[in-house]
Amino acid sequence: MKYKSQQVAYWFFALSMLLIILQITYGFIMAFAHYGMDGLHAWVPFNAARATHNNLLVVWLLSGFMGAAYYIIPEEAQRELVSVKLAYIQLITLAIVGVVAIIGFHFNWWEGRKFLEIPRPLDYLVVVNVLTFLGIILATLYKGKQQTTTAMVLTMGLVFAALLYLPGMIWFDNQAMDAFFRWWVVHLWVEGVWELIMGGILAFLLIKLTGVDREVIEKWLYVIVGLTFLSGILGTGHHYYYIGTPEYWLLIGGIFSAMEPLAFLGMALFAIHMYRKGGKSHPNKIALSWTLGTAIVAFAGAGLLGLAHTLPQVNMYTHGTLVTAMHGHLAFWGAYGMLIFAIISYTMPLMTGRKLFELPSNIYAFWLSLIGMLGMTTAFAAAGVAQVYLERKVGLDFMVAQKEIEIHFLILILCASLFTTGILIFVYNFIKYGRPNEEAMQPEEEFEAVQPAA
Amino acid sequence: MLSKKQAKVFFLGGTLLFSLIFLGLSYESITASIPKKTNADQISDAVIRGKHIWDSNNCMGCHTLLGEGAYYAPELTKVYERKGETYIKTVLMSEKPWAPRGRQMVAYGLSEEDANDVVEFFKWVNEMDLNGFPPKPSEALQP
Structure with missing residues (x-):
């Protein structure tokens, strides 16, 4: 850590850790309800649990991205953040808006539009919050000594993410129009601009962890984010197959979304290649595992499992079934969850000065969460495919089919327990690191610090 | 071999091109096709x-x-x-x-x-x- 203001990142990461645990709790409530045990229905009906689970995901990922930006931007721009105080205010208000929204969900206060459930008054607060965040980042970058490609790609992702939140706030009387613009937010976030954020963070981590020349890494960063937009923008069409939209989206969505895995494949090959190319070895092996892990699992979850049901002929049957949940879980965990765990693993020793990356329990956190999530994905796949055949192909009534697939949710719960164990170990280590402190500050390039001259 | 500048042009050019196509198709969808297919009247x-x-x-x-x-x-x-x-x-x-x-x-x-x-x-x-x-x-x- 070279700049004192980078410490702000710690508190954003801490908020992320708190929220992921809450998110998982609500996941269990839903899994048990699917298994037939809905004892909490009177207090937490399924729709409240679902809105809470999804929105907590969005908030903990955003908090993680913001923390990552507050750490990365000073280092790239070579100066302190313009205002630490504003950054803390922004953190606290983000937490308050999140908590109020979640409590509101339990009292039937929401907008009820998938992923964008938070009520309108809170939407405005989110906008103010994000503008504050962007103001701090942009001002720091503008006043900085240099504007690197990594910093620019990361910032561009954050700015576009903020802009794309706005179409989701327009009210339409027509359900199809409502859905049309809802995907401008949701799809163009996760399969568009969030990938810029991912690319930026990944490039930063690879530069730091492998020691490969920045120019080489940043060149490939452009190629990858180029591929992302080349496929991802028109790939939005895969949400426009069956919602009252014209037929040309079947062709366009089919072709371009089938190309979406290319960007993720590019990202995975890029990470592996840079790792092999880097001659030096960084002592923080676990950060490297999460970094390579996020690139590879994103390709599997977001790329391949997305491809599995993105063609219109397949999607006709899988649209609106548990097959979507199968893809969603591994995609979000691989592309964004593991990415935030990577940046946390990398920055914690630098912010606190404690080298807990050598703890063997880090390895358990990595593998238990990954294997747990793969198991959950498999359980969702089994349930989803069976649902598709029973309900859509055979034509059984919805609940008759649901009864037949109930058992898969027991497997889901077991695998989710493995996943949760991994997460809890990670969070325990996070707490063990303690707070950031000024003794951890060091003026020289970190690679020089950890790589004593032979 | 691809230079960093060429890679940047690929990224910015591609993004602009595909954004424009997307906006054009979206305009057709929301002004003509969706209202018709959903009986907006x-x-x-x-x-x-x-x-x-x-x-x-x-x-x-x-x-x-x-x-x-x-x-x-x-x-x-x-x-x-x-x-x-x-x-x-x-x-x-x-x-x-x-x-x-x-x-x-x-x-x-x-x-x-x-x-x-x-x-x-x-x-x-x-x-x-x-x-x-x-x-x-x-x-x-x-x-």
Whole structure:
């Protein structure tokens, strides 16, 4: 850590850790309800649990991205953040808006539009919050000594993410129009601009962890984010197959979304290649595992499992079934969850000065969460495919089919327990690191610090 | 070999080009095709009120509509055709949780007026042209 203001990142990461645990709790409530045990229905009906689970995901990922930006931007721009105080205010208000929204969900206060459930008054607060965040980042970058490609790609992702939140706030009387613009937010976030954020963070981590020349890494960063937009923008069409939209989206969505895995494949090959190319070895092996892990699992979850049901002929049957949940879980965990765990693993020793990356329990956190999530994905796949055949192909009534697939949710719960164990170990280590402190500050390039001259 | 500058041009140029195509197609969709395929001229005040009730109770948190939502409760795009007005109103107006085969729905206890609005909303959704969704069951698999 070279700049004192980078410490702000710690508190954003801490908020992320708190929220992921809450998110998982609500996941269990839903899994048990699917298994037939809905004892909490009177207090937490399924729709409240679902809105809470999804929105907590969005908030903990955003908090993680913001923390990552507050750490990365000073280092790239070579100066302190313009205002630490504003950054803390922004953190606290983000937490308050999140908590109020979640409590509101339990009292039937929401907008009820998938992923964008938070009520309108809170939407405005989110906008103010994000503008504050962007103001701090942009001002720091503008006043900085240099504007690197990594910093620019990361910032561009954050700015576009903020802009794309706005179409989701327009009210339409027509359900199809409502859905049309809802995907401008949701799809163009996760399969568009969030990938810029991912690319930026990944490039930063690879530069730091492998020691490969920045120019080489940043060149490939452009190629990858180029591929992302080349496929991802028109790939939005895969949400426009069956919602009252014209037929040309079947062709366009089919072709371009089938190309979406290319960007993720590019990202995975890029990470592996840079790792092999880097001659030096960084002592923080676990950060490297999460970094390579996020690139590879994103390709599997977001790329391949997305491809599995993105063609219109397949999607006709899988649209609106548990097959979507199968893809969603591994995609979000691989592309964004593991990415935030990577940046946390990398920055914690630098912010606190404690080298807990050598703890063997880090390895358990990595593998238990990954294997747990793969198991959950498999359980969702089994349930989803069976649902598709029973309900859509055979034509059984919805609940008759649901009864037949109930058992898969027991497997889901077991695998989710493995996943949760991994997460809890990670969070325990996070707490063990303690707070950031000024003794951890060091003026020289970190690679020089950890790589004593032979 | 590709230079960094060429890579940057690929990124910015490609993004601009595909954004423009996307915006063009979106413009066609929202001004011409969607209103036509969804019978936008038939969106009455009752349909709009019904949509408000649908949204403000987060019905999508359990059900799907147009295949979008959660996967805990039935797909409702064709519910008007499948179950009919009386059944839908009974469920919406029920004071006790509706629980077919044990899975509970929140008891909304809607007024008859509100329930009528939701029915009007479903009736309008039922008539949309959805490019063949929801699919018909396969004939080969019928007993």
